[in-house]
Amino acid sequence: MSHHSPRTLQRHCDVCIVGGSAAGLAAALQLGRQRRSVIVVDAGEPRNAPSAHLHGYLGRDGRAPAELSAAGRDEVRSYGVEVLAGSVSQVTRTDAGDFRAELAGGHAIIARRVLAATGLADELPDIDGLAGHWGRDVIHCPFCHGYEFRDQRIVQIITHPMGLHTAGLFRQLTARLAIVLHDPEDVDQAELAALRAGGVTIVQGRVIRIGTGAGGRIAAVELAGQESIDADVVAVSPRFRVRAEPFTSLGLRPAAHPSGLGDFLETDAAGETAVPGLYAAGNATDPSQQALQAAADGSRVAAMISFSLARDDIRAATRPSANQSDWDHRYEGEQMWSGNPNGTLVSEVTSLPPGRALDVGAGEGGDALWLAGQGWKVTASDISQRALDRVSAEAARQGLPIECQRADANDPGPFERAAFDLVSAQYAAIPRTPDRRGVRNLLDAVAPGGTLLIVSHDLEPMRPVLAGRAAGAPEHSRPFDPDAYLRVDDFADALASSPAWDIELHNKRPRPAGAASSHHVNDIVLRARRHAA
8 A cells, every 4th residue: 555645635435433432443343344444533532531541341441541442443453444543624515415524634535424423522610720630530430430439538529410410429439428519509408418417528618729749649629718628539520512513514513411511412213413324422422421331332323324324235236345436536536656666566576587467456557567568467456447447548558468357355266366476466455354364365366386575665664644643743634544454464474374385585675766656665575485386
């Protein structure tokens, strides 16, 4: 896969998921397993980011939120789902009725369905010192973090009548619970009386500051009039705001939550909003959801999206390839590449005697045309018919005999088995699958005594750029996720465990200048030979 793309790109997929936390990633996993093309755009602002650990997630209790997210990204990428670091500025309708998600930086995603998994932003009371402890010793959920503060001095600050609804839960966690009625208007007096009778200290007063002690941890809650209450942890009920800004251009409007503490996105039983084709999941639709419930909701709504897409495809009598549309659209404009062969191919193949060659991910045919000009009998294969049409036209113009084969490298047996003296994949964008089917298909196509040549970019120096974290770089979204595609290492691992192959080289080197491109990056090169017998 090349990263020498135009400045801005328009990608195409079945589903664009906005938000890459528990709900978004769980939805992506469900959809990826349905062989849907999915692009997740993640701004990296999860609601639980301030927390060191998440709790109540069966099988993952006590893990860091970032650790769970990283594991989720790895899982969805194993199904070819792309996770892009960046943000969506707005979502609109195309003339064809699809959605267009505009990414920061100018790229765009055209999708048949969109899932809003953007979550909530918490808005804390304006109390000096409170925000600095949020997610550590200022908490809001007795289920998420209460156990870790059991038997300690918990001071619950009530800023809204709904704040009292968790008081009984905190009382169960500690006998040293104090409640401060920071804003006592409309507080249920009968509930207060029951809490007092249960041994809970009730104080009325305005909180002006959160006091700290040794190690910077909370030591007291200070009230107007110099009174203070000793504390180890503070509990509050923040207001919340659903992150719905990208969808207002579609006419979507958040609804007031019944608690009076914020807003949320209303959906039907299938998770669809009032905007047809726009779905929502996670705590954007239910602020009470913890990570486990948000993941379950994302998975459920993704199943409903899968049914919706399947119904459309049945009515249209189509069974679209997951990625063909994306690549066909990419090749519908002007020529994308230079037309020159990749320099590493030239340097590695020149010494080989010509025979039958399979060029996987041929694109516009620079490599296939060069091979044919060197006397190879070439089959140029690509998922995009539009790309192959360009190869055919240029081959005819040059009088070169090239066979073009539209094929998905992840289909069952897409290539003639054991038939090619050279199988070459130069920066080929082959989506990952858990069983690495694409690897097996390319290996199976190599004839006894034949050569496999796999070349890709060295991604490590590019990681900060791909993640949108390059020093001094403007904030903008990236159009590709290379980790959702097969790597050279995937092929090397398969070959290392097979007695039928010899790995002749597997190294990193500067990409040859001149023939391929003036954009100099390192290549990762793998060349292997299949035993003749």
